[in-house]
Amino acid sequence: MSRPTKALINLDALRNNFRLAQALAPSSQTMPMVKANAYGHGMVPVATALADLAPAFGVACIEEALELRKAGITQPILLLEGTFSAEEVAIAALKNIWMMVENHAQKEAIINTELPMSVYVWLGLDSGMHRLGFQPSDIADVYGQLLNSRNVHKPIVLASHFACAEDLKNSYTQQQLDSFNQALASLSEYGDAQPLQSLANSASILARPDTHRDWNRPGYMLYGSSPFDHPHSNADKLQAVMTLTSAVISLRHIAAGEVVGYSGRWRADKPSTIATIAIGYGDGYPRGAPNGTPVLVNGVECPLVGNVSMDMITVDVSALTRVAIGDPVELWGPNLAVSRVAKLCNTIGYELMTRIPARVPRIYQ
Ligand SMILES: Cc1ncc(COP(=O)(O)O)c(C=O)c1O
Known part of the structure; x- marks a missing residue:
């Protein structure tokens, strides 16, 4: 695999x-x-x-x-x-x-x-x-x-x-x-x-x-x-071309008070389930993404928690009733606008898409 x-x-x-x-x-x-x-x-x-x-x-x-x-x-x-x-x-x-x-x-x-x-x-x-x-x-x-x-x-x-x-x-x-x-x-x-x-x-x-x-x-x-940050009748007809996708590669339960990721940037205020996803800033996912940046796990929006690593991110999936290793993840695409992620990272979708390096395979469909 x-x-x-x-x-x-x-x-x-x-x-x-x-x-x-x-x-x-x-x-x-x-x-x-x-x-x-x-x-x-x-x-x-x-x-x-x-x-x-x-x-x-x-x-x-x-x-x-x-x-x-x-x-x-x-x-x-x-x-x-x-x-x-x-x-x-x-x-x-x-x-x-x-x-x-x-x-x-x-x-x-x-x-x-x-x-x-x-x-x-x-x-x-x-x-x-x-x-x-x-x-x-x-x-x-x-x-x-x-x-x-x-x-x-x-x-x-x-x-x-x-x-x-x-x-x-x-x-x-x-x-x-x-x-x-x-x-x-x-x-x-x-x-x-x-x-x-x-x-x-x-x-x-x-x-x-x-x-x-x-x-x-x-x-x-x-x-x-859409280049606009508001609904627009023409722009709303556009169809996302890229889906940046990955999967859950590890899962753990942590106790209230435990921290996640480099510098311990996020601390759990209650017992939490953390999914590790195989994508990081080495794949063009922005290191500046703050806690709470939406990530779709099994199609459900879950918050990014902790600093983005080179090859991985961590997401709080406590709200999901079912989650398993291998579950699909969308970082941006038709169900999560790249511009929404970009805005949270103080940048624009242009930059996020343009910075995806060669190590991320493009699959043409
Ligand atoms: C000279 C010029 N024309 C057209 C474009 C396309 O702009 P947009 O991607 O906003 O449609 C660009 C983008 O940078 C540009 O530099």
């Missing part, structure tokens, strides 16, 4: 979530974000499962793009951070890899490198996140330079990213949208040579149709989690 710790990946749910992103924005092309190992779900299997639906894929760097090419993915692949050297530009041109250009060094590398063919370029605008992209006042000039370069395929895509899209009451998204629209208007001097546009991430695909443009870029929603 192998260690029961596994990440079950439901590819039908993934495809349904993709179809939802498409259906919400029927006039846009939907480019799934599969960077960071497809948010921990396995980049190649995820891209393969979406290959007949997706017109292109988004990754962070050329290493990820080349891994997809090696696996037989033929769609265009966008590098969200662009290239880091002129050599990468040349490789990208040959391999139909598209690139964000978000600073002057990247722009110069594209314009000045001898290329076998033109490259597809997304011009990154800093509409207010202040992480990547050209300033709105520079956009017209940079756009003109790219437009005039034989190395650049036309049309160019004007792209930006929202900082606060998951907070629907935050007016910053509107501010960024206004900045984007102004930057776009500054390109009117180029007449018919107008760019395509791309803005929306998961939250804005789900809740802001006014941000849907030629290309939308969903990530988190594809994996079945």
Whole structure:
């Protein structure tokens, strides 16, 4: 028998979530974000499962793009951070890899490198996140330079990213949208040579149709989690793709006053039954999970007690009438939202899913 710790990946749910992103924005092309190992779900299997639906894929760097090419993915692949050297530009041109250009060094590398063919370029605008992209006042000039370069395929895509899209009451998204629209208007001097546009991430695909443009870029929603911390009619249709699962590997009864785990962080105030589960921070379960974090044992919510170890956690299963070694455990998945666990750990579901290491086998279903 192998260690029961596994990440079950439901590819039908993934495809349904993709179809939802498409259906919400029927006039846009939907480019799934599969960077960071497809948010921990396995980049190649995820891209393969979406290959007949997706017109292109988004990754962070050329290493990820080349891994997809090696696996037989033929769609265009966008590098969200662009290239880091002129050599990468040349490789990208040959391999139909598209690139964000978000600073002057990247722009110069594209314009000045001898290329076998033109490259597809997304011009990154800093509409207010202040992480990547050209300033709105520079956009017209940079756009003109790219437009005039034989190395650049036309049309160019004007792209930006929202900082606060998951907070629907935050007016910053509107501010960024206004900045984007102004930057776009500054390109009117180029007449018919107008760019395509791309803005929306998961939250804005789900809740802001006014941000849907030629290309939308969903990530988190594809994996079945809502970016919102409140019910939302569209987000509530998403289906969790990952079930992080394990099993009870040991059981004991402890007396009132006994402590559990490293540093004795939890003390029983009454006689208690403690189940040890084969999952720990070495499997990506967050070490910061506090006492009381819900864990589903036999489908019933039980509280985590004691510090998370590298390979194990301990759970108070006193409330269960029946529990035995081998009983199934869900750490997060369709019955326990990863975002709920994440919130208790002062993080986000993105981080929890992305940090699951290779030692946890992904089982595709
Ligand atoms: C540039 C860019 N576009 C789109 C996305 C997808 O965002 P989300 O996962 O919130 O849909 C990301 C995620 O980090 C991103 O960096």
